[in-house]
Amino acid sequence: GPCAMQWIFTFVTRFAALAGLSLQEVQALATNPCERARAVVMSEQASSTLTHGMLAIGLLCLGIVEAGLLPLEALQPEDLSAEEWRNLFLESQANWVVPTCR
Secondary structure, eight states, rough: OOOOOHHHHHHHHHHHHHHHHHHHHHHHHHHHHHHHHHHHHSSOOOOSSSSSHHHHHHHHHHHHHHTTTGGGGGOOOTTTTTHHHHHHHHHHHHOOOOOOOO
8 A cells, every 4th residue: 555655645636626726835845744744654564553544644644734724622532631632742842842733
């Protein structure tokens, strides 16, 4: 099946068409998830509990938050408190900052 990076580009292309993003915005949106996908795939093989498609959509969602297109709270899992979710997100960020929406 497709690798995580192929999934990311597929999802980004579809999201960009729906959101009316420019090519520059699409490239910026895809860069971070692709870099993360490389790191995750090198340390963890795809499985039935974490497929390449699931990894790609999760990383794309983080990229959408990082780009300021969606607030972090919109993706908060029901089983985590707001503080737990924010802390988990911040742990994934190099600069420890929650982006603000445009």
